[in-house]
Amino acid sequence: QAGLKYFGAATDSPGQRERAGLEASYAQYDETMWKSGEFGQTTPTNGMKWLFTEPEQNVFNFTEGEIVANKAKKENHLLRCHNLVWHTQLAPWVKTTNWNNANLTDIITDHINPDASHWKGHCYAWDVVNEALNEDGTYRPSVFYNVLGEDYIAHAFRVAASVDPRAKLYYNDYNLESPGNKSEAAVGIVRKLRAEGVRIDGIGMQAHLTAESHPTLDQHVAVIKSYADAGVEVALTELDVRITLPATAEKLELQKQAYKNLVGACVQVKACVGVTLWDWYDPFSWVPAVFPGQGAPLPWFDNFTHHPAYDGIVEALKNG
Numbered sequence: 052q053a054g055l056k057y058f059g060a061a062t063d064s065p066g067q068r069e070r071a072g073l074e075a076s077y078a079q080y081d082e083t084m085w086k087s088g089e090f091g092q093t094t095p096t097n098g099m100k101w102l103f104t105e106p107e108q109n110v111f112n113f114t115e116g117e118i119v120a121n122k123a124k125k126e127n128h129l130l131r132c133h134n135l136v137w138h139t140q141l142a143p144w145v146k147t148t149n150w151n152n153a154n155l156t157d158i159i160t161d162h163i164n165p166d167a168s169h170w171k172g173h174c175y176a177w178d179v180v181n182e183a184l185n186e187d188g189t190y191r192p193s194v195f196y197n198v199l200g201e202d203y204i205a206h207a208f209r210v211a212a213s214v215d216p217r218a219k220l221y222y223n224d225y226n227l228e229s230p231g232n233k234s235e236a237a238v239g240i241v242r243k244l245r246a247e248g249v250r251i252d253g254i255g256m257q258a259h260l261t262a263e264s265h266p267t268l269d270q271h272v273a274v275i276k277s278y279a280d281a282g283v284e285v286a287l288t289e290l291d292v293r294i295t296l297p298a299t300a301e302k303l304e305l306q307k308q309a310y311k312n313l314v315g316a317c318v319q320v321k322a323c324v325g326v327t328l329w330d331w332y333d334p335f336s337w338v339p340a341v342f343p344g345q346g347a348p349l350p351w352f353d354n355f356t357h358h359p360a361y362d363g364i365v366e367a368l369k370n371g
């Protein structure tokens with residue numbers, strides 16, 4: 052973990068395991084997740100999202116998020132909190148009402164205030180706004196953007212800053228791992244917020260990569276430096292590297308290289324503070340449900356043995 056503040060893995064509540072039909076594996080999973088020393092940080096994969104925390108207007112429920120947050124506290128893992136404003140896993144009542152500028156602004160305020168207050172003091176960082184950008188760097192249409200325009204981003208960060216002055220406030224998105232229109236737009240968000248006097252502390256590179264076609268070490272280093280130049284810290288927040296199945300030895304080698312490049316780039320650039328795998332155990336990955344025919348994206352196989360990628364990560368942590 053040289054140079055990094057933390058190396059961790061996201062996890063979900065036992066609900067996800069039950070659905071995966073893997074009851075017998077709980078003990079071994081828990082041992083590696085919490086006790087093995089492999090990870091010093093975690094993020095709840097789902098439980099802190101709007102759908103869970105405010106399923107009905109002004110009805111708050113922190114049960115799902117607390118499962119992981121309380122475990123992190125008990126086991127002394129740093130906690131990243133995910134997320135406050137996102138167009139996905141959003142409670143249906145937010146999507147289906149016809150809002151105007153004033154009342155949607157209040158909805159955001161009245162969501163973030165109790166939510167971030169509940170976990171105040173426990174979150175190393177909050178992903179305040181998640182996935183606001185299209186691939187070409189324009190803003191993604193969503194209930195928030197369609198009604199409020201880009202100002203919803205500044206508003207969300209202002210409210211989060213007022214509630215939790217100690218948590219690092221992040222903009223988090225995917226496909227920010229090499230330079231391009233989207234990474235430039237993320238830098239644009241940082242510069243705009245700062246120009247308006249709004250606090251933003253970090254850019255989260257989700258880092259959902261594919262083994263067969265992944266960026267080079269130099270591309271990763273260049274993009275992380277571009278975020279550092281904008282004055283923020285950087286983290287790999289949801290790292291995984293999916294493979295078009297079957298996971299042959301050749302593809303696992305490509306996957307190893309992808310992990311090694313990205314973790315290595317994070318180690319090399321001081322502004323990059325930490326790495327979070329998006330779970331660590333293949334059967335609990337989101338990938339096969341969303342990309343049929345793809346999978347095996349994490350460093351641990353179903354039988355808990357290591358992918359070659361595990362060694363790639365270890366090498367990167369040692370040598371950059």
Ligand code: G3I
Pocket residue numbers: 067070096097139140181257289337
């Ligand atoms: O809770 C229900 C359960 O009751 C039901 O039986 C089951 C049937 O499919 O669905 C369960 O909900 C699922 C939920 O995960 C909890 O497991 C949803 O269908 C499923 O869509 C949801 O997927 C999550 C996804 O975000 C939603 O977009 C993944 O677990 C989660 O890993 C993924 O995480 C996102 C990050 O938050 C943001 N970046 C991308 C990343 C990957 O998509």
